[in-house]
Amino acid sequence: MFAFLYRWLDERLHLDELIAPFKHKTVPQHRLSYWYFFGGITLFLFMIQVLTGILLLLYYRPGANEAFESVQYIMTRVQFGWLIRSIHAWAANLMIFTAFVHMFSVLFLKAYRKPRELTWVTGVILLLLVMGFGFSGYLLPWNTLAFFATKVGTEMAGQVPIVGKAMMIFLRGGPEVTGATLTRFFGFHVAVLPGLVTVLIAMHLFFVQRQGMSVPPKIEAEWIENPSARREMKFFPNFMLRELMAWYVAMGVLGALAAFFPWNLSTKADPFISAPAGIKPEWYFLFMFQTLKMIPSKVWIIDGEVLGILGCSVAGLLWLLLPFFENEKSSRSKAWVTGISIFALVYVIGMTVYGFLAQ
Amino acid sequence: MASLRNNSLLAVSSALLLAGFILLAPSLFAQAVNSCLDCHSALDGTLQVTPEKFSQDIHAQKGLTCVSCHGGDASNYDPDQAMSRKAGWKGKIDRKQVPQLCGSCHSNPAYMRQYNPSLRTDQLDQYHTSMHGKRLAAGDTKVAVCTDCHSVHDLRPAIDPRSPVNPVNVAKTCSRCHSDVAYMKPYGIPTDQFANYSISVHHDAMVVRGDLSAPTCTTCHGNHGALPPGVDKVQNVCANCHAFQAQMYGKSSHFKAFQEKGLPGCVVCHSNHAIHMPSDAMLGTGPTGVCMKCHAPGDHCDKARAAILTDLTQLDQSIKNADQSLRLAESAGMEVSEARLSQDQAQDSLTKARVTIHTFQTALVDADVQAGMKIAAANLKAGRDAMVERNHRRIGLGICLLAIAFMLVGLWLYIKKLES
Numbered sequence: 001m002f003a004f005l006y007r008w009l010d011e012r013l014h015l016d017e018l019i020a021p022f023k024h025k026t027v028p029q030h031r032l033s034y035w036y037f038f039g040g041i042t043l044f045l046f047m048i049q050v051l052t053g054i055l056l057l058l059y060y061r062p063g064a065n066e067a068f069e070s071v072q073y074i075m076t077r078v079q080f081g082w083l084i085r086s087i088h089a090w091a092a093n094l095m096i097f098t099a100f101v102h103m104f105s106v107l108f109l110k111a112y113r114k115p116r117e118l119t120w121v122t123g124v125i126l127l128l129l130v131m132g133f134g135f136s137g138y139l140l141p142w143n144t145l146a147f148f149a150t151k152v153g154t155e156m157a158g159q160v161p162i163v164g165k166a167m168m169i170f171l172r173g174g175p176e177v178t179g180a181t182l183t184r185f186f187g188f189h190v191a192v193l194p195g196l197v198t199v200l201i202a203m204h205l206f207f208v209q210r211q212g213m214s215v216p217p218k219i220e221a222e223w224i225e226n227p228s229a230r231r232e233m234k235f236f237p238n239f240m241l242r243e244l245m246a247w248y249v250a251m252g253v254l255g256a257l258a259a260f261f262p263w264n265l266s267t268k269a270d271p272f273i274s275a276p277a278g279i280k281p282e283w284y285f286l287f288m289f290q291t292l293k294m295i296p297s298k299v300w301i302i303d304g305e306v307l308g309i310l311g312c313s314v315a316g317l318l319w320l321l322l323p324f325f326e327n328e329k330s331s332r333s334k335a336w337v338t339g340i341s342i343f344a345l346v347y348v349i350g351m352t353v354y355g356f357l358a359q
Numbered sequence: 360m361a362s363l364r365n366n367s368l369l370a371v372s373s374a375l376l377l378a379g380f381i382l383l384a385p386s387l388f389a390q391a392v393n394s395c396l397d398c399h400s401a402l403d404g405t406l407q408v409t410p411e412k413f414s415q416d417i418h419a420q421k422g423l424t425c426v427s428c429h430g431g432d433a434s435n436y437d438p439d440q441a442m443s444r445k446a447g448w449k450g451k452i453d454r455k456q457v458p459q460l461c462g463s464c465h466s467n468p469a470y471m472r473q474y475n476p477s478l479r480t481d482q483l484d485q486y487h488t489s490m491h492g493k494r495l496a497a498g499d500t501k502v503a504v505c506t507d508c509h510s511v512h513d514l515r516p517a518i519d520p521r522s523p524v525n526p527v528n529v530a531k532t533c534s535r536c537h538s539d540v541a542y543m544k545p546y547g548i549p550t551d552q553f554a555n556y557s558i559s560v561h562h563d564a565m566v567v568r569g570d571l572s573a574p575t576c577t578t579c580h581g582n583h584g585a586l587p588p589g590v591d592k593v594q595n596v597c598a599n600c601h602a603f604q605a606q607m608y609g610k611s612s613h614f615k616a617f618q619e620k621g622l623p624g625c626v627v628c629h630s631n632h633a634i635h636m637p638s639d640a641m642l643g644t645g646p647t648g649v650c651m652k653c654h655a656p657g658d659h660c661d662k663a664r665a666a667i668l669t670d671l672t673q674l675d676q677s678i679k680n681a682d683q684s685l686r687l688a689e690s691a692g693m694e695v696s697e698a699r700l701s702q703d704q705a706q707d708s709l710t711k712a713r714v715t716i717h718t719f720q721t722a723l724v725d726a727d728v729q730a731g732m733k734i735a736a737a738n739l740k741a742g743r744d745a746m747v748e749r750n751h752r753r754i755g756l757g758i759c760l761l762a763i764a765f766m767l768v769g770l771w772l773y774i775k776k777l778e779s
Contacts (some may be wrong), residue, residue: 075694082694083752238777245770252763259756262692 064179147269485584555633684742698741
């Protein structure tokens, strides 16, 4: 039946030609190959997000008077609503985590080097967009923590010199966080960001398929020295089946998290109460939040918060352009990039832990 | 020509300025002079009034001076002239004259309106009806006059937390005389009111919780017209805050019985100054029980008491059980916020039942209790259902994980086969 259907489609669409490159595509096989799976796992979690997001859309109602109640309804009345929402929330966190792991693995395995600079650039933009997904989605249940986290987050955006104020008003849909902000964030979350992410994922995957998997320089050198040690596996089905195994593991982890720790709903947002004491953003923003907290209110003549926002923006831009700073022939530039990478990893982990522990 | 005109103008304006200064200078200096404070700040004891102290006084802040009450001439540094009868000096105001002197302004609505249109002007009239006022009129100068409670020379408005008549300080101010055993001896009235009030639920609300609407001495006794409310009128006073209880008590069998026996209504069960937080134990037979002080064991009322107590205890326990069950579900991450919200309704029913006790009718109390029991039972079930649901989820997860494990093993074997 399947063979008949395939033949029927092939006659009309010439599928064989389309599939041919995949049949010949290979993946390097070495002791660090398992790092290749994290990109795929991130993609799998994104697909889960799309699927569970669509299901949540069937019941979710954006609006200050309805959002919280609709999520409460999903959690208590809709069959498996709790599972869908919990998986959506947990998968979002796991996706950001695996995206970070994927980024640092690319960094340490030197996979960003020429000719893969654009793959790195699209990947970093994707990470920022995914964090944007997290920020916009966090407000949608319209609970107390989400409300105040959005208030603080958009206030920070307002600190950007010159355009900050206008940007804050654009994000909030007015001078304050209100129902208008919720509607706006909903729009970003279900229309603007998915559109951008889909285009960028397509570009990212196209680059990966076109250029193949990068082999770490150390392994490459070993293979040049000993050509018989070079190993490769077919992308389809060998690598794909292994990736499928990783996806199954991710699915199991997601299910366990949703069953043991269903995502909390907390209490409905009340704009008239004061912010809960010690309010903190989600873990993936914590390193930036803690950095901004540690900067003194005034550094020389510059406002501390403005300096922090500017510093983070410049660091982000440099990070995006990181591959362009490494010169293929200069070992000094390579050492610099490696040093910065190690520093960035330690800094992000250290500040996140410090942010968790800080009062 | 132009420069000549300019010089003339300059000379004329300088002359005008100088003349203005010469004319205004004495009045400017006269305002700054207060010979009373200059001397009295150097005196000791009750005669001492410093400019710092007087500047805190609301009267000073509104522009009144020593002369406004004491007469005399504050601009004169010669004590004989400043404090001469010719200058209208009254000297130390006699205690008997204090209310009248204060009333000369405070009972004048037209005069008071210019400072505070919302301030009452019937204090003096009220004072005349008070026990303090009556005794003063009879020649007893030991009783409180305006300055005893409001202070003098540093008198602050009642809304100022430092004022002795600020709601938080009223009880302490009254206690200065009313807790003084020796001072109160001639009057033959108790002196334990403040000690009792200090352990009451009202004091707790006022001082500990900072609720300025909580009652203090003047809330029940009045301030300027202070008098005990009277045995048969106690419930009217309590009703100002506890309206429902008073309404129910007014229609109850106890109201009639207490009136016939001359018993002071609410005070019979709740006491007057040492009013504790009411508890269900008041319906019990223990040391805090109140019913059995009048009723005999086994009589009709004792049975009603026991039935009401059982009802209340059952509802209280049911709410606690539901609470525990919901807490357990919440700690397991289950969503039970709707049941949690309706726990408030169950608690409201219990509160309502505790108010309905003042009807002393078991059927009415039972109706409130049953309404609460129904809600508590539903909440208990919601908590238990959530835990059952949690178990189902874990079983479901176990099955899924097993299926995933089979898939992983199958895939691994398939890969091995493929690559061999």
